[in-house]
Every structure is written in structure tokens, then in C-alpha cells.
Amino acid sequence: MDDLRTKFEPINAEIRPAIVKNEESSISLQIKELEKATNNSNPPSATFTTPISRQAEIDQLCVTDSIKDADYYLGLVHRNFDNLLKNDGDFILRKSFNDDKVVVVLDVLHMGRPYNFLVNKDNDGYYFGTHHEDTVKALIEWHMKSKAPVSEESGCKLLTPINRPYDMLQHNSFKFIKKLNGGSFGEICLYEFKDNGGIGTVAVKSYYVKNSIKMHTGFMREVKRMKEFNHKNIVEFYGFAVHKDPLYLVMEFCHHGSLLDYLRKKDGHLPQKTYLRFCIEAAEALNYLHQQNLLHGHICAKHFLVNAELKLCDFNLTDTAENIKIEELFEKGAEKWLPCETIKDKIFTKKSEIWSFGVLLFEIYSDGKEPYPGYSGLQFQTNVLKNNCQQLQMPEKAPIAVKLLAEKCWLETSLERPDISTILKILKDIEIHTPRSDTSIKSKESDEEEDESEESVDSYDEGSTDRQRSGSSFTGGHHHGHASATYCNNIFDNVIKDLYSIIREIPHENASDDHGPIRRPTTSDRDQNGEPKRKEKSPRNSFYFININYKSNNKKISKKRDTISHVR
Helix, strand or coil: CHHHHCCCCCCCCCCCCCCCCCCCCCHHHHHHHHHHHHCCCCCCCEEECCCCCHHHHHCCCCCCHHHCCCCCEEEECCHHHHHHCCCCCEEEEEEEEECCEEEEEEEEEECCEEEEEECEEECCEEECCCCEECCHHHHHHHHHHHCCCCCCCCCCCCCEECCCCCCECCHHHEEEEEEEEECCCCEEEEEEEEECCEEEEEEEEEECCCCCHHHHHHHHHHHHHHHHCCCCCECCEEEEECCCCCEEEEEECCCCCEHHHHHHHHCCCCEHHHHHHHHHHHHHHHHHHHHCCCECCCCCHHHEEECCCEEECCCCCCECCCCCCHHHHHHCCCHHHCCHHHHHHCCCCHHHHHHHHHHHHHHHHCCCCCCCCCCCHHHHHHHHHCCCCCCCCCCCCCCHHHHHHHHHHCCCCHHHCCCHHHHHHHHHHHHHCCCCCCCECCCCCCHHHHHHHHHHHHHHHCCCHHHHHCCCCCCCCCCCCCCCHHHHHHHHHHHHHHHHHHHCCCCCCCCCHHHCCCCCCCHHHECCCCCECCCCCCCCCCCCCCCCCCCCCCHHHHCCCCCCCCCC
């Protein structure tokens, strides 16, 4: 697997105490939830069992020791893998949940229908019906050789073992290097991966499932989603390992860690262009999910990774709006990123996630500061329920246009918030107007820090030829020319002026008639230096900065992005 030679990095998420309300205590309900999550399109399968003896219960986790290296053994997966069976006599062996126990299941296709058989054990050995063998492997080989049906009632015969999928990996293919971070459901570690002579460095997210159906459901849901994704701003999925606990989710290793850690490490020593690129690439990732009618569930800085491009990760909660579980959002500590309608009414839609994106903008321009510091998630919920929560204020260094964009993300009425495709267009238009000579906001680094920054930039830009061609770079290095933050804000004011020409005839739905129609600024709106006059306080909805049906047909806004040469 040559792709695994590419280097990657882990998910940065922190373990939070559960704040679950009305948690389902019934194992049977959890099993129904698990089966629903599999979204199995196969015809119903038939299950044949004999009573599992006490000895089988004791040995349930080690029963597969003799066949763990067999290609037809899949490990702990759900019954959705029945779809690997195409012809009568095809079979696989896997672990599954039976009530609160982990058992071994044989899946066989017979007359176009999948059948499931529990592997049982007593003092005479392992068996399906009446024939016993000392090991599970010997039992399967006997049925294959003798052509004897697994059970007389079903008539199922074992003809063709089906090999596990290419992305189902073995635990013994990984060599631990170091721990990277703690995840929401397990730790993230750096591993060396060896497969078919190839060696690569990968990030591995470990799930400690034990006997938890809920944990296993979350793992399989994340695997299923990541296998479907294909986008440059989504962390790449390599495979998964389910032969033993902990289960492994294998993905690309991003050298600079999470966006949250990266912002805090740089502590403001980043150019405006970099902040804006973070915003754009985060919007690209979210737009990709929303186009597939999926919600991420917890858009925040710690769930983006920094590599040649920004990468969205942690898809344990990702689902459609109808299937998102609000209680799980609270479990994961997402309260401060959630809008009022989610906390009060348990509603979470695409427009709810736009609110979360606005909080992400705050995190980016505040260099990783926590929103609403001093409040726990539960305290924040209480304040929202009491209508005692103030809106976030964007940091002073954020450009005017980005501040206005964040305000639109935080509109109380969800339908008035822009969709992510509109936000992405606006951010790209803002980027076009950003000066090429933009520099970092802070420049207090010592010579040693500058050397370290240059070294970091070199490794950061390695392999990002396409990015440099397109004029976008995450470099934190120094550029020729020193544009002040004030100058940058004035440049962004020009974006607003150009957008006026496009949307001046479109009033905001809630704008008061007293504010009048949207108009293009005139000479009376400028000071003696030709710059736009800054009003001390503008009515919040006096103009509609973001239009949901926004379409850029202004030549200046639509022009191709200039190439920015990186100066080392």
C-alpha cells in the first residue's frame, strides 16, 4: 500500500465527562441502534444458534486465537459485512455482540440469503450443530472438506472463504512510535506501518471498545463515513483494524497537529493571509459535507489538522440532520459551539452548523482562545436557557469583512444565516483583495525564533507545489513589505464596497424601513483621504452583507487569484 508512505497526523480532541440525559440503559435498544447504523441493504438474514455454554462465555474473547490470521476472519464488525458474500457457499467469520457479550459468528450465503451461526463451545470443543473440533479453524476446515452442512435445518455449506477487504488491516502491521494526543473516544498515536514491503508513518486513533455496543457503533460509523470521503480538506482514511481491542482507525499523519494547537503555538505570529486561508479551507471542508447532506456535529479548531492543507477530522458524530443525536454533542463538549435552537429545542441543522463555523472564525482570529472562557459546558447551557448569554465579539485584528461575516453566522433566526457555499464565495472574494505584501500582525520574535520559524515554514511548505501555484500558502514566515493591521482592514473595506454593487438592491428581510434601501457608498461617505468614513455604531441589519443567493459577476471580484511568491 504505497499511499501509506505519505506522512500524516492525528486527531486532537479531548475526553469530556458525559452529560447525557435520558441515556438508554437497555442493551436491546442499543443493539437496534447498532443495526440501524449499519444501514444494511441486504435481505434479512437467518440466525441459527444453540445455547452457549458457560465455558464459551469465559472464552468468548480468545475463541478466535487459532484463526486470527485467517484471511476470512474479519474481527469485531457488524453484520453489514454480509454484503461481501456474493455466491452461495461464500462465508466469513467475525465477532459481534450478543446481548452484552462478544461472540463469534459465521456468515454464510445460501440460496441468495445470508445466514448467521454462532460458534459454540463445550467440554468436547467447538461446534455449530453436532460435530466438534478442538479449534474453530479445524471446525471450519472439516465442514469445507466434508461438504457437511453447518446445520441440517439450514442446509448451508461452506464452499468459498471470502478474504477480508484491503483496508481491513492487522494489528501486528503497526509499530508504536509515540503518543500524539488524546481523542474523544481513545488516544491518538504515531505508528510505523509495514505492509507488502512498504513502510509509512500514520496516525492511529484507538477505540477501547471492550463490551460497549455504543463505542463499537461510534467506531463503525466513523469508519463508514471516512471510507466515503474524498476531498483535499478531509483527513485521508487508510484503513482500520478490528481483530482485538483497542480497535484502530488509521489515517494520514499531519505534521503540525491540530489547528487549535498550531494557533496557540504561533501566538499571533501569522500573516493575515494565513488566517484567511484557514477560514477558506475550513469552509471548503464543511461545504463538501453539506453538499452530501451530512453534518459534522462539532466544527471547532481542535477538529482540524494542519498539513500542506487544512484537514477536517473526527467524524464520530457525523450524520444526516435527521439522525444527529443532540445528547452526543453535549457529551463531546460542543455546547459553546452550538446555537440557541440546539440547546433549547434540540434542533441541529446545516444552519446550526453555520453558527459553529462562526465560533471557529473567532477561534482562528483569537489564536486559539476558548469561546466563553470560565464557563463549563453545563454552565453555558444554563445561561442559554435563561437567555443570559452574550454574543461573542470577534478579535480586534479580524478584518471588518470577516467580523461582519461572523455576525451573520450568529443571527438568532437560523434561516437568516448564510449557507456555507455563500460563506465560501465571500471568503474567496476577500482573499482576492488581500495585499500580496501582507505580513504578520506581531513581529516581536527574536533572531532565534525567526530561525525556528523559517525552519518550520520550510517543512510546512514541503510538497505544497499546487498551493504555491494557486497563490495560497500556510507559511508563517516573513514577507517583503510591512502592511499594518489598519491597512489590511482598509483593504477589506474595499471588498465591502465592491459587494455593495452586487447586492445593493437586496434588502435584509428584517431590515427596518428607517434604514432605507441598500446603496453604493458615495463621495459623501468618504473622509478627506478618500477612505470610507467609520461610523461609531451602525444598525445591525442596515444592509445585507451576505445574500444566500449571492453570485459574483463583478469582474474585479471574479478575477483569478494572483500568484504569491514565497520569500524565504
